[in-house]
Amino acid sequence: MLTALLRSLRTGVVTIRYPDEPAAIPERFRGPPRPRPGAAFDALPPAEVCPSGAISGGTGSPRYAIDLARCIRCGRCAEGEAGAGVELGREVELAARDRTRLVATVERGADGRVVALPPPPPPAEVAERVRRTLGRSLHLRHLDSGSCNACDWELTALLNPVYDVRRLGVDFVASPRHADGVIVTGPVTRNLEVAVRRTWEAVPEPRVVIAVGACATSGGIVGRGYASAGGVGEVLPVDVFIPGCPPRPEAIIYGILLAAGRVRERGA
Amino acid sequence: MASPIPILEGLRPRLASLGALEPGPRPDDLTVRLGRAGDLPAAAAELGAAGLALATLAATDDEATADHDLKVRYVFEPASGPSPLPDVFVTLLVSLDPGRPELPSISAQVPAASWHEREARDLFGIAFAGHPDPRPLVVHDGWPKGLHPLRKGFDASQRPPVEPAEEFPHLLVEGEGVFEVPVGPIHAGIIEPGHFRFSTVGESVLNLEPRLFYTHRGLEKRIEGLAVDDGFYVAERICGVCSVSHALGFCEASEQIAGVEVPRRARFLRTIALELERLYNHVGDIGNLSAGASYHYGTSAGLRMKEALQQLGEALAGNRFLRGLVAPGGVRLDLTAGLARAIEAAADATGEALESLLERIENNPTVTDRLDTTGVLPLEDAIALGVTGVAARASGVDRDARRDHPHAAYASERLAVTVATETDGDVHARMDVRAVEARESMRLLRVLVGSLPPGPLHAAMPAALPPWRVGLSSIESPRGAAIHWLRSDAAGRIDRYHLRSASYANWPAVPVAAQSAIVPDFPLVNKSFELCYSCTDR
Numbered sequence: 001m002l003t004a005l006l007r008s009l010r011t012g013v014v015t016i017r018y019p020d021e022p023a024a025i026p027e028r029f030r031g032p033p034r035p036r037p038g039a040a041f042d043a044l045p046p047a048e049v050c051p052s053g054a055i056s057g058g059t060g061s062p063r064y065a066i067d068l069a070r071c072i073r074c075g076r077c078a079e080g081e082a083g084a085g086v087e088l089g090r091e092v093e094l095a096a097r098d099r100t101r102l103v104a105t106v107e108r109g110a111d112g113r114v115v116a117l118p119p120p121p122p123p124a125e126v127a128e129r130v131r132r133t134l135g136r137s138l139h140l141r142h143l144d145s146g147s148c149n150a151c152d153w154e155l156t157a158l159l160n161p162v163y164d165v166r167r168l169g170v171d172f173v174a175s176p177r178h179a180d181g182v183i184v185t186g187p188v189t190r191n192l193e194v195a196v197r198r199t200w201e202a203v204p205e206p207r208v209v210i211a212v213g214a215c216a217t218s219g220g221i222v223g224r225g226y227a228s229a230g231g232v233g234e235v236l237p238v239d240v241f242i243p244g245c246p247p248r249p250e251a252i253i254y255g256i257l258l259a260a261g262r263v264r265e266r267g268a
Numbered sequence: 269m270a271s272p273i274p275i276l277e278g279l280r281p282r283l284a285s286l287g288a289l290e291p292g293p294r295p296d297d298l299t300v301r302l303g304r305a306g307d308l309p310a311a312a313a314e315l316g317a318a319g320l321a322l323a324t325l326a327a328t329d330d331e332a333t334a335d336h337d338l339k340v341r342y343v344f345e346p347a348s349g350p351s352p353l354p355d356v357f358v359t360l361l362v363s364l365d366p367g368r369p370e371l372p373s374i375s376a377q378v379p380a381a382s383w384h385e386r387e388a389r390d391l392f393g394i395a396f397a398g399h400p401d402p403r404p405l406v407v408h409d410g411w412p413k414g415l416h417p418l419r420k421g422f423d424a425s426q427r428p429p430v431e432p433a434e435e436f437p438h439l440l441v442e443g444e445g446v447f448e449v450p451v452g453p454i455h456a457g458i459i460e461p462g463h464f465r466f467s468t469v470g471e472s473v474l475n476l477e478p479r480l481f482y483t484h485r486g487l488e489k490r491i492e493g494l495a496v497d498d499g500f501y502v503a504e505r506i507c508g509v510c511s512v513s514h515a516l517g518f519c520e521a522s523e524q525i526a527g528v529e530v531p532r533r534a535r536f537l538r539t540i541a542l543e544l545e546r547l548y549n550h551v552g553d554i555g556n557l558s559a560g561a562s563y564h565y566g567t568s569a570g571l572r573m574k575e576a577l578q579q580l581g582e583a584l585a586g587n588r589f590l591r592g593l594v595a596p597g598g599v600r601l602d603l604t605a606g607l608a609r610a611i612e613a614a615a616d617a618t619g620e621a622l623e624s625l626l627e628r629i630e631n632n633p634t635v636t637d638r639l640d641t642t643g644v645l646p647l648e649d650a651i652a653l654g655v656t657g658v659a660a661r662a663s664g665v666d667r668d669a670r671r672d673h674p675h676a677a678y679a680s681e682r683l684a685v686t687v688a689t690e691t692d693g694d695v696h697a698r699m700d701v702r703a704v705e706a707r708e709s710m711r712l713l714r715v716l717v718g719s720l721p722p723g724p725l726h727a728a729m730p731a732a733l734p735p736w737r738v739g740l741s742s743i744e745s746p747r748g749a750a751i752h753w754l755r756s757d758a759a760g761r762i763d764r765y766h767l768r769s770a771s772y773a774n775w776p777a778v779p780v781a782a783q784s785a786i787v788p789d790f791p792l793v794n795k796s797f798e799l800c801y802s803c804t805d806r
Contacts, residue, residue, distance in 0.1 A: 003628075004565050007624065026582050026583040028583065028585065028601065029582060030587065051498050051500075051502070072505065073592075074592060075586070075592060142457075144460050144461050146482070147460070147483070147508075148507050148508045149460055149507060149508040149509060149802045150505075150509070150589050152459070152460060153508055154588070157571070159571075174456035186483065189484055190408070190427075190484075191481060192461060221490075225485075225486050225489065226422070226425075226426060226427060226428065227486035228485050228486060245505070248588065
């Protein structure tokens with residue numbers, strides 16, 4: 001007991017200071033891919049390059065888009081010759097309340113070069129009723145709707161001594177009755193659809209729904225099919241979309257704080 | 269073809285009367301095309317008597333081909349005898365009339381076949397006559413009768429309506445004082461979904477019935493028709509904490525089909541990724557066991573070790589689950605001198621932290637009291653159910669795919685794995701096996717980094733695979749052997765991919781171990797197996 005205490009004292013504080021300080025991002029991190037402004041529009045990678053179907057447009061169309069919600073961060077569109085037209089971003093604070101804000105759209109300029117279109121402005125501040133009732137602290141019920149468990153393990157990581165989200169007034173609770181909302185991972189499988197609805201219904205109103213990861217925000221690599229609804233938005237009203245495969249822990253923290261109205265959305 | 273493997277030589281004359289023998293899918297393997305489906309139990313009995321156990325079952329819908337049939341393949345592998353066990357698979361192949369696909373079930377004589385047969389019934393519509401538990405497995409209540417998603421005629425994009433259904437017939441234990449405790453599919457913690465039905469008297473568990481496949485995403489259908497390069501991303505995302513293992517198993521199966529030799533440096537880098545995956549899982553699991561025993565210092569210590577290793581994984585692969593390193597034909601990223609030093613430093617730091625934690629656990633009777641004699645899996649049950657990995661070795665099964673089916677770089681002499689076994693089969697034994705394996709992983713990482721051969725990172729893979737070939741690989745994932753069965757179609761794309769994950773093999777053992785536990789110990793028993801739902805359900 002005493003030795004454990006001494007070891008803890010010797011170790012000191014291991015908790016990061018995010019969001020007060022920025023996330024430390026390693027060199028090889030593959031962030032959100034976006035068409036590079038000024039690149040040759042006609043040389044952008046074709047839609048077939050993307051294994052999860054996140055790329056649309058091009059080949060005759062004057063627009064081209066990469067859906068960052070559907071993107072699984074494999075980096076394939078930024079590889080090879082055509083990949084020169086795509087840059088991988090390094091930001092993790094991507095969460096959005098409007099799903100369409102996660103689609104990076106460009107058009108073909110008069111000179112055949114890529115011109116980026118600005119995303120739609122973020123929605124007005126978080127609903128006053130939600131903020132008034134829930135305050136700054138959010139207690140969430142995790143809801144696995146068919147995830148590969150990577151997003152689940154990142155939620156677990158939020159409770160480790162390095163991220164320790166409880167310092168921010170955020171916690172995961174055992175019962176939906178004790179929760180201010182649900183944080184959902186996975187594309188909503190057919191075998192879980194009833195459980196997903198019932199868990200959400202058991203959360204007292206007002207309640208928030210946070211979709212974590214490519215599968216939950218868009219269906220991701222799983223898509224829509226006999227066993228998958230193709231995203232949480234098909235079943236529940238989603239308040240915040242956190243893209244990534246899986247999103248880094250800081251990206252999830254940012255999304256949770258966004259749901260509580262504690263950070264300003266990028267572009268706001 | 270003469271084979272040097274004695275176990276096969278003994279089997280050949282016995283199997284020859286039941287069907288045609290041919291090599292395959294790999295050169296040393298044996299496939300038996302059974303003349304009659306009715307001979308399956310006899311053939312399975314011959315394999316069982318020779319010490320072989322069921323590894324996987326792969327069904328295919330070949331109705332549209334010249335064969336005009338459905339095929340079921342029971343794939344066996346050597347499971348007992350002096351180690352190392354011969355690296356060989358024996359396939360019993362049965363051809364069925366697509367209009368009336370029926371064969372005798374072998375689940376009563378080979379309990380490991382039970383889930384496989386139920387799954388093939390759900391997804392292909394094959395009837396297994398005499399199956400002791402004919403309830404649906406993969407498709408849940410309300411799935412329309414007569415619809416089978418893995419038949420080629422089933423359109424993958426359709427969303428069949430949910431039909432009215434009766435409550436699932438759980439096994440009921442009746443008697444005075446017997447209570448039913450239903451748990452899940454949504455659990456109290458951050459855990460994957462599954463339903464557990466406990467029948468209890470007081471605190472004692474009389475019977476536990478798990479119901480899984482809630483996270484069934486239809487991934488084996490999703491991957492059909494894709495080129496290997498595209499299908500790879502689906503395989504890599506079947507499971508988060510087995511990302512490297514499943515990516516590699518898929519790659520090795522496709523490289524076998526393509527006849528591609530992966531360069532030595534790439535095989536070493538793949539092995540580094542595999543051992544890093546094993547290490548972060550094992551130390552995290554030891555932390556989670558502490559959580560199950562309410563030892564919170566241990567929980568934090570385990571989570572911290574895991575976090576440091578996942579950060580290292582992100583520095584190496586650009587992803588905290590090491591996604592993006594392995595690729596068909598080799599690897600996509602190289603090791604830099606700085607990363608090599610970081611791996612060695614992480615091995616040192618993890619080693620020190622792990623020994624410190626283990627010492628604290630072993631000297632803490634409130635923890636060890638919970639671990640000892642809890643959740644015992646007897647050796648004979650482990651063998652009968654075909655249990656694999658940590659769970660099998662903790663009960664005394666001396667098997668490890670790294671030694672018995674050498675993959676990645678494990679055939680290299682310096683990387684010969686010392687297989688850890690225990691005999692008690694309880695939660696403590698499973699923790700001890702993890703601890704020994706974590707140390708072995710750190711040793712392997714140091715050897716791998718220190719002796720990384722020069723050379724290219726990948727070999728060219730053909731855009732299309734040679735048609736109608738089968739690849740078969742077995743990868744020792746953190747939870748045990750994962751078996752990948754892959755077949756190309758006429759266009760060289762993926763015709764069928766089937767994964768039998770270690771968790772799939774091990775789930776049926778959890779209720780057996782739970783019978784020696786009380787209800788409050790179940791989370792601890794469950795954590796000691798640490799099985800994934802996602803790679804079971806797919």
